[in-house]
Amino acid sequence: MNMLNIDPEQVKRLFDSGALKIAIFGMGKMGLPLAAVFADRGAKVIGVDIDKNRVDMINAGENPVPEEPGLADLISKNVDAGRLRATTDGVQAAKDADVMIILVPTMIDDHGNVNLNPVYDVAEKIAKGLERGNIVITEATMPPGTTESLVPILEKSGLKLGEFGLAHAPERTMTGTAIRDITGQYPKIVGASDESTLNAVSAIYEVINKKGVIRMSSIKAAEAVKVFEGVYRDVNIALANELALFCEEQNLDALEVFKAANTQPYCHIHMPGAGVGGHCIPVYPWFVMNLSKRHTRLIRTARELNDEMPEHMVELTLKALNENGLSAKNANILVLGLTFRGDVYEFRKSPSIPYIERIKEWSENVYVYDPVCSEKDAERYGVKWKEDFRDVDIIVIMNDAKEFKELNLDDLAKSMRNKIIVDGRGIVDKERAKSLGFVYMGVGRK
Incomplete structure (x- = not known):
């Protein structure tokens, strides 16, 4: 179908009639919810993934991303209705589709070099099925x-740009709220050839996003929007961390100061x-740093500072133990949180990993618990699994899982051998903990 020169009303009718065919390459935590939402609105959606087990699960109406609220019902409903299917055959999917969306991961190595091979591999497959009037959209965040x-890859199809359309519409979603985000938490950003x-492309996304579309002047401008969002957060978290370290030196409570400062509308500490983890915030600054001809001093310093925070958590841990006359070597240390964010099963750049590596140099008894993990995950990172607080000397909170926010301090006080909390996420009621006899330390907390 020729999607070029099509008007918005025609696009809506294509959805309503089930005539629009969309292939989404990448059935991960962002791609699968997008596929399910498009299918639920009426499009015929082909999900493409290299993982055959994932593909088989989707075709059976099962949800391979169980932590995403509402996704299981959307998959089951739309697979049963024949609007959603999955395949490992990307070339055939491209041949069958009018619109192809690329939403595969973009990763960096330890030196900040981005690996775009998954994107290029998908483009090669699309080129073998691309037809006149088709549109290719990248949603993956890229430099x-x-x-x-x-x-040049897509033009291997024998078509020239203009005979097919190209656009960028960056995903603006988070694990755990993907469906909400896709359908209207934020406007969709779109730039096109x-x-x-x-x-x-604007009409396509307006069908599924009640907040509408922000039309950018170019594809590159649309790409920059998502990258800059991540850089903004990384730099501002680094500022918050640096001010918190200052508060520790000055015997101030950073959260008290920040809360008051943020009542001024121009302040948003x-x-x-x-630490900062995940696929996004620690990664996107490198897209700017590696492309810029200038020395990106602020962005680079922020990245370094955020990467140092797990080491500061080690320092707080050792300080808390030493000030209470305990030896780190013999203390039972329970780390709460193994994943990079609470209630999300993802370990990429999790601050807990470097923290565990370092604290093991001091202690022979490091344990971990995370409500979305298992003993096998603990073994992978060389620590012991522990689901209770008996004989624990110190708990170190590394992510903000709901279960950790709801810790029963009375029960903790009765179970722990020594009552010490190091709070890396500012989620424990400090005054309540102190009233129960806990020694409390936290990032920026006195």
């Missing part, structure tokens, strides 16, 4: 300029913490 670098493609 500005990447989407347009796919043009030409006006007709921009009109068509973020939450300090044990």
